[in-house]
Amino acid sequence: MAQPLPSKEQTLFRHVVQNYESKQFKKGLKAAEQILRKVPNHGDTQAMKALILNSQGKSEEAFELAKVALKNAMKSHVCWHVYGLLYRHVKNYEEAIKAYKFALRLDPESVQIQRDLALLQVQMRDYQGFIASRKNMLQARSSFRQNWTAMAIAHHLAGDLEAAENVLKTYEDTLKNPPPRTDMEHAEAVLYKNTIIAESGDIKRALEHLDTFYKKALDRTAVMELRASYLLQLERKEEAEKAYRALLARNAEKRSYYDGLEKALGLSRENKEDQQKLVEMYKEFADKSDRIDAARRVPLDFLEGDAFREAADTYLRRMFRKGVPSTFANIKALYTDASKRQTIQDLVEGHKTEDGANGAEEKQTNGDKANYWQLAVNYFLAQHYNYPLSQDLSKAMEYIDKTIELNPKPSDYTFHMTKARIYKHMGNVAQASKTMNEAREMDLKDRYINTKCAKYQLRNDQNDDAISTMGLFTRKEAVGGPLGDLVDMQCMWFLYEDGASFLRQGKFSLALKRFKTIYDIFDTWQEDQFDFHSFSLRKGQIRAYVDMIRWEDSIREHPFYSRAAFDAIKVYTMVADNPQLANGDANGDQSEAERKKAAKKAKKEQERIEAEKKAAKAVPTGDGETKKEDPDPMGFELINTKDPLGEAMKFLTPLLEQSPKNIKSQLAGFEVYIRRRKFLPALKCLIAASSLDSENPTLHQQIIRFRQALDSASEPLPDQADEVVKSEFTLIPSSTSPADFNDAFLSKHKDSAPHVQSALAARQVLDPKSQSQNEKDLQATLELPEVQIEDAIDGLALLKQWKSAQAVQEAYVEAAKKRWAEATVFHV
Template identity: 35%
Template sequence: MPPKVVQLSTKERAQFAKLIQEYETRQYKSAIKTADSLLKTQPMHGETLSLKGLVLASMHQREEGLQLAKQGLRQNLMSFICWHALGIVHRMDRNYEESLKCYAQALRIESLRNYAPLIDARLILLRAQPQLRVNWIALAIAHDLADNKKDAVRVLCAYEDATHDVPSGDYAFSEVVLYHASLLDQLDEPQSVLDLLESQQDRIFDLPSITQLKVNALEKLQNTQQAVQQLRTAIGQNPEDTSTIRRWICMSSQHQQDTHREQYVFKLLSDLQAEYPRSTALRRIALELAQSAELFAEHAKNYLEAALKKGVPSLFSDVKSLYVDQAKCHTMESIVENFRKTCDPSQSEANADPPSWYVWAMYFLAHHYSYIGQEQRALAYIDSIIAHTPTMPELHMTRARILKRAGAYQAASDSMEDARLLDGQDRYLNTKAAKYLLRADKVDDTIPILKKFTKPDIPDPVADLVEMQAVDYLVEDAEAQVRIGDDALALKRYDQIDKIFAEIYDDQLDFHSYCLRKMTLRAYVSTVHFEDNLYARPTYIRAAYGAVQLYAKLYDSQQGSDDHKAAKQQQRAELLATKQSLRDKLKNDTSSKSQENPNQDDTPPKIDQDPYGERLLSSTTLLQDASRFISRLQESAPHRIETWLAACEVGQRQESWLLVLRAVVHALRIDPSDPRVHEHLIRFRLRTKAEDFEENAAQAYKQALEEFPLLGAPVQTVHTEYVQRYGQQSGLHLVGAANGLWIIDQTNNAQPAAHLVWTLLESPQRPGIPSLENAYALLQSIDAQTKLPTDIQPERFAEQAQKLWPLAERFQSDQVVTQNAANRASERAKWLPTNNA
C-alpha cells in the first residue's frame, strides 16, 4: 500500500515555494537549508525530498541526489514534481531513456502549459518576497503565457511604479520596459505604447526595438508622416536592413498614383543611395521595385557587373528570387552574357580585364542555365572554367549541383568529392560531400568523411552526430537506408530523430529560470512559443512521415506470404554481411586511436543496446509504433498534409475507417489536388460503404458527405472528376491519375493506366525528373503484376525518358552507370596523388 501523502500547512507551502525559487535562481546552498528546515517538520514530504535531490545533483552530488529523488518519488507516486525532478536528474546523467519515461509520467499526471497553477505559485512567491524584481516579472510572464495580457500589463505597471532610482545602464530594466511595450502592442493600444516609450526613453538601450515599436504604434494611429520619420532614422542606424527599407518605401509612396509611383520610389532610392553609397541592400531592392524593362536593365547592369568584378560567389543565390519574372530573367542573362563576351580573354589579346571577371561571369551563367533547365549548356560553361581554374572548390561544387538537378546523382557525388579533395579540412565541403554521397546511396562511403569531425574514440561516427543533434544528416541517412533496403537502420535513424526532438523540447527546462535571471524576456516568450511548435518543424515532419511510410511497408511485408518473408530475410542477411566488414574496420581503427591517445577522454561512450535497429525491426506492434509519430503530427502540425496522409496509411491497415474518414477530410481541405490524397480517397471508397459506420460514426460520415460529396460517390466518378480537374495540372498529377485508375481495377485497368502514363511524354513542356521517376516506378509495378505489351513496357519508357534527360541515371542501364563511374575514377586518379584527401 503506498504511503499517505503529506499535506503542507500554509506556512510550509510558502517555504516550499521559496525552495523552488532558490533552485530556479541557482541559490543551491540556501535551497539545501530551506529543504532541511522543511524536512525537520515533514521528513516524509516527497516533493521536498525530490527537490533536495535535484539540488544536490545540480551541485555535482549525483549519486546522493538520485537516491533522494527516488526516495521522494516513493513517498508520492502521483506528484508530477517528483517525476519531473527525477527526470531532470536522469537527464544530467545522460540517461535519456529513463528521463523520457519520467517526463512522460509527469505529463500524464499534470499536463504541460497548465498556466493557472503557475500563476498561483508566482503570486505566492511575490507576496512572500515583493522586494525581488524576478518575482514581479515571473508573474507577468505567467499571465502573458496564459494569454492574460491585460493582467500581465497591470503587473508590469505596478512594478515600474514601485521602482525608483534605476541605475544608469540597467539593461534588465530596459528589457522589462520593452517587454511591457510589446504587450501593449499586442493588445492594440498604440497610444499607450508611445506614452510608455516616451516616458522611459532614457532607460532603454535597444534603439532598433524602440523604433520598430514606435512605427507599429504610429501606423495603427495612421500617423504615417511620423512613422516614415522613425523608419528613416532606423535606416540610418542600419542601411543594410532590407525589411526596414522596404517598409519605409511602402509607407512613403502609399499615397502616390500608380502612374507616378515607380518614378517617385526611385527618386527616394536615389536620395538614399547618395547618402549611403556603400549600401548593397539599396541597390538590391531597386531590382525588385523596377517595373519598366529599361529601368530594370539599367540597375541590374550596375548591380551584376559590380558583383562579378568583386567576385561574389553568392551572386546567383542573391538574384534567384527575381527569376519568377521571366522578363527579368532574360534581361539578366543578356547582361551577364555581354559582360562575359567583353571579358573573354580568347576574343582579344589586348583585353586588359582581370581573368577573374571572366571566371565569375561563367560561374554565374552555369548556375543560371542549370536553374532554367539547360543543363547541357550549364555543364559546358562550368567544364570550361574548371579547365581554366581547376583548383577552385566552388567550381566543382557548382558542377555537382548541375548534375544533381539533371538526375545524375552518382556523377554529382563524384564532383562534390572532387571539391572536397581540394580542401580536405574544410567542414562545409566535407558536409556537402557526405550529403551528396547519401543522395547517391553510397552510405558506407560517408563514414570516413564523418570521422574527420567526430570523436575518434567512438566506433560509429553517426553516434557522435546523434549526440550533436545533426538531424538534417540523420534524415538524409534514414532515407538513403530505405532506398538501399536497410529498413532496420532506417527505423533506428527515425527513432533517433524523434528522441532528439524530445530532448530539444525538454531542454527548455534550462531556460525557465535562466531567462528570468538574465531578463531576456522577449526572447524567452518567443522560445516558449517556438517549443510549442517544435514538432511542426519541416525536418521533423519529413522524418515522421518517412517513418510512418516505412512502418506501413514493414507491416505489409509481415502480412505477406512465407516465400516473400523468406526472400526479405535473405536480402537482409546479405546486406548485414556486406556492412559488417566496414563496422569491424571502424572498431579496429577506433581501438588503435584510443591506444595512441589514452588520456584524451576519460568518459567512455555510452553503449547503445540496439545500434542497428534490429529490435525496432522485429517489433510485433509496427502500426502502434507508427502511431507515436502520427499523434505528434496531429497535435503540432494539423495544417500539413503529410500529417493526414500518414494517418491514412495506418488507419487503412488497422481498418479504422472513422479515423481514415477524418484524415481524408482534413487532407481534402488542405489540398484536394494532391495525387496522394486521391489515392487514399479511392482506397477509402473501394473498402467502405455507408453501412460500415455505426450510430455516432454515421453522423460524422453524413457531415463529411455534406462537405465533400465525393466521399459517397461511385469510385469511377471520383476518379473521373480528379482527371478532369487536376489530371493536366502537372506531371505528378497525371501519374497520380494513372495510379488511381490502376488501383480501381488492377486487372482490367492495367493497360489503360499504362497508356495514361505514356501520355506524360507527350507534354508540350519537358516533364520534371520526379514525375518521370514516379511514372517509371508505376509502370514497373504494373508490369510486375500484369505483363504489359512491348510498346508500353517500362524499359521503352526509360529509353524515351532518357532522351528528355540524357544525364539522369535512373533511366540508364546499370552497365552504363558503372562504366561512367569508372571513367570518372580514372580521370580523378590523374590528379589525386598531388592532393591531400
C-alpha cells in the same frame, strides 16, 4: 514525516544532499548507505539514495527504493519531492505534478518544491496552475523582482495582458529609487512591459510609454524599431520617416527598414508615378556608399519594362565588374516573373561578348591578366541555366566548364560545386558525388565543402564514405565514432539524409533508426526548456524567453521533423501492409531461404556491433556516470515492433497538432487512420487536405480508396459514425461512381505527370484487368512537356508496385533514358 536522525547521521544526511547537488554521486551513495546501516528504514535517506541511483542511470532500482521510502515516511515532503523528480526524469509529467503537490501540502513553505512545480506547470503549458504557483511564490518573497516578472509572464502566456501589465506596474510603484541605467534586468522588464501594451492593441499608449525610457534603453536597435513601427501604425508618417531613416543610417542593408520608409512616404510600388519617386529615394541611399547593395537591388522588385531592363543592366554590370559570386543568388527571386527572367537572360547573354571595361581586367594572378568580367558572366549563366525556372542543363554544363577554364585560381572549389549541382539536376548522382569530392580535395580544411561533399555522397547512397568524410571534422575520442559525435551534436541534416539513403536502399531498420534519432532530438529540445524557465529570469532575458516558449509550441513544424516523420510513417505503414519487410526483405517477395539468409546476415552484423561495444568500454562522463550505450544500433527493435501503426502515430500526432496546414500531414494521417480502420479521423484528414488543395494527386487516390474501404467494410459502421460519413463525405458525389470520378480527374489533368500517375494507380485498384493499358499510359507520361525526372522515377516505382513484366519495366527505362541520358537511376 521521516523519523529523526541522531546528530552524527543528521550531519551525514546533509552531506548526502550536498554530494548529490555537486554530482559527487559515489560519495553521496557511500554516505547514504552509512546512515541506512544505523537507521535502515529512514525514508528521507532512502529517497536521496534513490535520487542518486537515478542519476547513475539505474531508474528501475531508484523507483523501487523511492516506493519503499514512501512506505516508511508517507508524510515526508522529501520523499514525495524525490518521487516527483523521478517521474519528471522519465517524462511522466502528470504524475510528477501530483507528487509535487503532495510534497507542497506537507511543506507549504518549501521554495524549492514550489519552484519545481511551477517549472513543470509552464513546461506542460498549465498556465492557470502556473499563475497559482507564481502567486504563492510572490507572496512568500515579494521583495524579489524575479517573482514579479515571473508572475507577469504567467499572466502574459495565459493571454491576460492587462493583468501582466498591472503586475509589472505594481512592482515599479514599489521602487523607492529608480534603478541605475546599467541595470539590465530593469531595462528588459520595462521593454517587456512595452511589448505587452503593444500586444493589447493600444499602440498610442505603447508609444507614449516607449518615449519615457527611449533615451535610457540599453537595447537601442529594439526601441528604435518599435518606435518606427508604432509611428507608422499611428499614421504619424513624417515622424515615422525620420525614424526609418535613422534606422537605415545604422543598417542600410535591412529590407524591412526600406519597406517601412516606403509606407511612411506614402509611396506604392504599383503606382507608376510613385515608382519614379521610389527610384530616386533608393538612388539617394545607394549614392551614400559604393558598398550598399540593398538600395541598388530593391528597385528591381517593382520596376518593369524598359525601366527594369536599364536598372537590371546597371546592377548586373556593377556586380560582374566586382566579380561577386553571389550575384545570381541575389537575382533569382525575380525569376518568378517570366518577363524579368527573359530580360535578365538576354542582358547576360549579351554581356558574353563584352570585355567589361572600367577595371574588369585590372587584377593579375601569377603574372597573368584575369578576365574577371567573363568569369562572372559565364558563372552567372551556368547558375541561370541550372535554375529550375530557366533550366537548360546542357547549356549550364557548357558555361560552368568555360568558367572553370577561365578561373585564375584553380584551387577555388566554388565553380566545381556548381558543376556537381548541375550533375545532380541531370540525375547523375554518382558523377555529382565524384565532382563534389574533387571540390572538397581542393581545400581539405574547409568544413563547409566537407559537409556538402558528405551530403552528395549520401544522395549517391555512399553511406560509409559519407561518415568517413564527416569524420574528418568530428571529435576523435567521441563514443560511437563520427556517427556518435554527429548524434551528440544533433546534426540533423546528416541524420535525415543518411536515413533517406537507407530508405532508398530498402534498409528499413537503419532508416527508422535515423528518423527516430531526429524524433528524439526534438524531444530533447522540448526537455531543454526546463533550464530556461529559471535561467531566463535570472538573466533578465524576458522577451527572448517568451519568444522561445512560443517557438517551442510549434517546434515540430520544423522541416527536419516533418521530413523525418513523413518517411518514418511511410516505413511503418509499409511494414503494417507487409510484415516481411521487417526481416530485411526490401520487396516483400523473398523466398524462405533468402529471408533466412538475410536474417542471419543481420544477426551477424548485430553481433559484430555488440562485440565492438564491449571492446570499447564506456567513457566516464562524471562521478559514477557513464555514457549510455545504444542497445539497438541497427534499429532492429524499432522495425520489429508488434504495433507499427501505433509507432507511426507517435510521429503523426505532432504533425496533425502543429502542422495541420501542411497537406502532407493530412495525407500521412489518412494513411495511418485508414489502416487502423478509424474512418472518422481518416475522413477528417481527407476533408482538411481537400480544403488545402482539392486537386492534389495523392489526395485523389485516397478519396477513391476511402470510398472503396467503406464499400468493402467487413461490418457496418456504428449508426452515429455512418451518419457522419454520409453527411460529410461529399468529395465523390453519391451519384458518381469511383471509376467515373477517376476518369474525369484524368481528363482534367492529362498534361500533368503526377496527376496522370495518380489516376492510373487508382484505375489499377478499381480495375486490375486494365493493367496493360495503364502501363502504356504510364510510359506516355514520359513524353509530356512538363514531366520531371522525379515524376519518371515515381512512374518506375509504380510499375514495380504493379509487378509489371520485366519487359515492360525495361521499355519504360529505355524511354526514360532518351530524355534523361545522364540519370544514373535509369542505368542500373
